[in-house]
Amino acid sequence: MSRIVYVNGTYVPEAEAKLSVFDRGLLFADAVYEVTAVIDGKLLDFPGHMARLRRSLAELRLPSPGSDQEILAIHRELLARNALTQGHIYLMVTRGEADRDFVWPKDGTPPSFVLFTQKRDAIETREAVEGLRVITVPDLRWGRRDIKTVQLLYPSLAKMEAKSRGKDDAWMVEDGTVTEGTSNNAYIVTQDGTIVTRALGHDILHGITRAAIMKVAGELALHVEERPFTVAEAQGAREAFITSAGAFVTPVVEIDGTPIGDGRPGPITRRLRAAYLEAALAQAI
The missing domain is CATH 3.30.470.10 (Aminotransferase class 4, branched-chain amino acid transferase, N-terminal domain)
Known part of the structure; x- marks a missing residue:
C-alpha cells in the first residue's frame, strides 16, 4: 500500500x-x-x-x-x-x-x-544486539552542525566509505578528537566507568536523545564528562556507543579495526538503552 x-x-x-x-x-x-x-x-x-x-x-x-x-x-x-x-x-x-x-x-x-x-523495527535490530563497527574520517562539514539542516552530503559520503570497507558507520574527527557519527552523537565509557561525550557547541548536533540519555545517566548514578576524546582514547575505552532518534542507544564494538573492550556490547550501554526506552515510552504521546 x-x-x-x-x-x-x-x-x-x-x-x-x-x-x-x-x-x-x-x-x-x-x-x-x-x-x-x-x-x-x-x-x-x-x-x-x-x-x-x-x-x-x-x-x-x-x-x-x-x-x-x-x-x-x-x-x-x-x-x-x-x-x-x-x-x-x-x-x-x-x-x-x-x-x-x-x-x-x-x-x-x-x-x-x-x-x-x-x-522500521527500531528495537530488535542487529546493530543493537551485535554492535556497530565504525571507521574514522576527517570532519569536513560546515561550521554550524548544531543547526539540523538537510546539508547531509558529507555524512552520506562518510557512511558510504564505511560501507565500502565492510563497516557500519563513520565517526568524524576534527583537530585530533571525535566530533560525532554520520547521524548520531558519539560516546565512550572509560575504564573507571565514566561516560565521556563532546560538550554542546557549534561543532555537533544538539541531540534530543543525547539530552534524554544525560538525564537517564544521572538517574542511574552514572558519571558523565562532557569533553572531547581522541580516537586512541576511544580504542582503549571499556565501551563505546552512539545515540540518535533512529538508533536510541546502540553499542560500538570496533573502531578502525580495533575491538572496544571485549568486542561485544557492554553492560553500561545495555543498561542505558533499556533505561532510555523505558523512560521514553513512559512519556511518549
Missing part, C-alpha cells in the same frame, strides 16, 4: 507528492528537518524535537510552518493514515519556492512543509 504523505497542507499518496524544482530546499539545501521515533504508535521525545526545530528555524531565519500543536496533529494524522506502529516520521521545512538566487525570496514567501513516515 502506498504511503500517505503531507505536502503543504495536503495529504496525498506518495506518488503524487510534489515540490517545485525552484524550491530552495532543492537548489540550496535551504531547509531544516527533524526525525521523531515511533514505538507502539506513539511519538518519542516530541517536545524536544519541536524545541530543536524552533531553534533551527530561528538560526536560519526560516518561517514557521505552524504551531507545535498543529504539527503534532499532522504527525498523529500520518500515524493513523499509514497505520504506523514502529518507525519514524520525517519532517522538513524549506524557505519555499522562488527563482534561483542567492538572495532570499521576499518576505511572506510561504515555506514548504513536508512530512512522511518510515516503517
Whole structure:
C-alpha cells in the first residue's frame, strides 16, 4: 500500500507528492528537518524535537510552518493514515519556492512543509544486539552542525566509505578528537566507568536523545564528562556507543579495526538503552 504523505497542507499518496524544482530546499539545501521515533504508535521525545526545530528555524531565519500543536496533529494524522506502529516520521521545512538566487525570496514567501513516515523495527535490530563497527574520517562539514539542516552530503559520503570497507558507520574527527557519527552523537565509557561525550557547541548536533540519555545517566548514578576524546582514547575505552532518534542507544564494538573492550556490547550501554526506552515510552504521546 502506498504511503500517505503531507505536502503543504495536503495529504496525498506518495506518488503524487510534489515540490517545485525552484524550491530552495532543492537548489540550496535551504531547509531544516527533524526525525521523531515511533514505538507502539506513539511519538518519542516530541517536545524536544519541536524545541530543536524552533531553534533551527530561528538560526536560519526560516518561517514557521505552524504551531507545535498543529504539527503534532499532522504527525498523529500520518500515524493513523499509514497505520504506523514502529518507525519514524520525517519532517522538513524549506524557505519555499522562488527563482534561483542567492538572495532570499521576499518576505511572506510561504515555506514548504513536508512530512512522511518510515516503517522500521527500531528495537530488535542487529546493530543493537551485535554492535556497530565504525571507521574514522576527517570532519569536513560546515561550521554550524548544531543547526539540523538537510546539508547531509558529507555524512552520506562518510557512511558510504564505511560501507565500502565492510563497516557500519563513520565517526568524524576534527583537530585530533571525535566530533560525532554520520547521524548520531558519539560516546565512550572509560575504564573507571565514566561516560565521556563532546560538550554542546557549534561543532555537533544538539541531540534530543543525547539530552534524554544525560538525564537517564544521572538517574542511574552514572558519571558523565562532557569533553572531547581522541580516537586512541576511544580504542582503549571499556565501551563505546552512539545515540540518535533512529538508533536510541546502540553499542560500538570496533573502531578502525580495533575491538572496544571485549568486542561485544557492554553492560553500561545495555543498561542505558533499556533505561532510555523505558523512560521514553513512559512519556511518549
